[in-house]
Each structure stands twice: as C-alpha cells, then as structure tokens.
Amino acid sequence: xxxxxxxxxxxxxxxxxxxxxxxxxxxxxxxxxxxxxxxxxxxxxxxxxxxxxxxxxxxxxxxxxxxxxxxxxxxxxxxxxxxxxxxxxxxxxxxxxxxxxxxxxxxxxxxxxxxx
Amino acid sequence: xxxxxxxxxxxxxxxxxxxxxxxxxxxxxxxxxxxxxxxxxxxxxxxxxxxxxxxxxxxxxxxxxxxxxxxxxxxxxxxxxxxxxxxxxxxxxxxxxxxxxxxxxxxxxxxxxxx
Numbered sequence: 691x692x693x694x695x696x697x698x699x700x701x702x703x704x705x706x707x708x709x710x711x712x713x714x715x716x717x718x719x720x721x722x723x724x725x726x727x728x729x730x731x732x733x734x735x736x737x738x739x740x741x742x743x744x745x746x747x748x749x750x751x752x753x754x755x756x757x758x759x760x761x762x763x764x765x766x767x768x769x770x771x772x773x774x775x776x777x778x779x780x781x782x783x784x785x786x787x788x789x790x791x792x793x794x795x796x797x798x799x800x801x802x803x804x805x806x
Numbered sequence: 807x808x809x810x811x812x813x814x815x816x817x818x819x820x821x822x823x824x825x826x827x828x829x830x831x832x833x834x835x836x837x838x839x840x841x842x843x844x845x846x847x848x849x850x851x852x853x854x855x856x857x858x859x860x861x862x863x864x865x866x867x868x869x870x871x872x873x874x875x876x877x878x879x880x881x882x883x884x885x886x887x888x889x890x891x892x893x894x895x896x897x898x899x900x901x902x903x904x905x906x907x908x909x910x911x912x913x914x915x916x917x918x919x920x921x
Contacts, residue, residue: 699846725908733915734810735849735896740908781848787905792837792856793864794904796848 692717694784694797702803703772711767711800713782719743722786724758724765725794729779741765769802777804808833812897812913819884819891819920827882827916829897837903838880839910842866843894852895855880856903884918892920 693716703709715724726738739749741758749756753770769776782797810831819825831838837856841849851864855874869888874880880899884891894917898910 723906723908733894734912735910737909785905785908787903790905792854792862792903792905793851794908794910798846798848
C-alpha cells in the first residue's frame with residue numbers, strides 16, 4: 691500500500707527564519723512520483739514541484755528547496771528566509787502510475803504560519 | 807483567464823437533501839477529479855473522469871454521484887445517502903493522467919455544511 695506521512699500538523703515561525711516541512715512516503719514500487727502542493731487561504735491547491743523516483747537531485751527554486759532521499763523515503767521541503775506570504779497549508783503527495791495512473795495520494799498537510 | 811470554477815463557494819443543506827456542486831474548466835483538460843478535504847485528513851478522491859461519458863469511483867465514492875456529459879463540466883451530487891457530508895470539496899483537472907503528470911489544477915473549492 692502507498693502512504694504519505696506529514697508528521698508536522700502545524701508550524702509557526704517568525705518571518706525570515708528558515709523552515710523545513712517533513713514528508714515521509716511508503717511504496718513498494720520502484721517507479722513513483724512525489725509532489726508538493728501549496729494551499730493558500732483562498733482554498734485552491736497550487737502545484738509546486740514534481741520529482742520522479744529515479745532523480746534524487748535536490749532542487750532549488752528561489753527561496754524554495756527540496757531534498758529527496760530514497761534511503762530514508764523522505765522528500766522534505768525547505769523555505770529559506772520565510773515571508774508572511776508563505777503562510778499556507780502544504781501537502782506532500784505520491785503517485786504510483788503503474789498501479790493507478792489517475793490516483794495521487796496526499797498527506798494530511800502541514801499548516802505553516804509565518805509571523806511578522 | 808483559464809482555470810477551474812467551482813460554485814457555490816458556500817452551501818448549506820438540511821439533512822436528507824441532495825445537493826449538486828458545479829465544476830467547470832476551460833483548460834481543455836481531458837481528466838477531471840473530485841476530492842474531499844477534512845481537517846487533518848488531507849485530500850481523498852471521490853470520483854474521477856478521464857474522458858467524456860466515462861467516470862470511475864475513487865476511494866470514498868459512497869453517497870456521491872457524478873456525470874461527465876461535456877468535457878468542460880464535471881458536477882458532483884452529494885446525496886442523502888452520504889452519512890457525513892459536511893466538508894470542503896475540491897474539483898481538479900489535469901492535461902494527462904494525474905499519476906504521471908502530477909500537476910493538478912484546482913478550483914477554489916465548495917464548503918458544504920449540513921444543518
């Protein structure tokens with residue numbers, strides 16, 4: 691069975707601090723994809739990144755970076771120099787296309803609050 | 807602008823009533839999805855449709871029904887058989903199969919409250 695665990699339910703930091711959101715996944719398949727989505731207060735989820743299981747390179751996009759480690763089944767998300775606009779619920783997700791091409795399994799989300 | 811439009815944003819329903827949530831997209835996407843979001847539980851898939859006139863049950867389809875008569879539209883009906891319908895409902899679409907692309911485009915959601 692596939693599963694995504696986001697153990698941090700809520701995180702609150704002061705603006706400009708760095709913050710890391712943890713994501714641990716479970717799957718027995720060797721081919722899978724991992725994703726991060728952001729849900730701002732407006733409600734719609736916004737796609738941030740996709741990573742396939744064969745690419746363990748870390749990725750950086752501005753203040754955002756992602757660390758994928760197959761050895762620990764983790765796909766963590768770091769925001770550097772956080773800003774108030776980063777406040778949102780963040781979801782980590784997993785898909786195993788050869789098992790179910792239409793299904794994305796979401797974690798329970800981490801609510802991030804950035805205090806001015 | 808292209809995107810997904812859900813309506814209504816807020817909906818109140820008495821027990822025993824069916825309600826229909828609207829979802830329209832102008833992204834020319836083939837696949838559309840309905841998710842339910844409850845506090846602390848993430849998103850759970852209700853139904854999905856890969857092409858017009860075809861749809862499949864997701865993980866929690868009981869008490870829900872859908873139709874896909876047009877590519878742009880994928881309405882969700884919450885029936886009286888749904889035991890705990892109070893939730894936030896999100897509609898999404900994708901260009902290809904979501905399991906491969908992963909890039910779902912979401913609407914702003916509909917919050918249903920049963921009184």
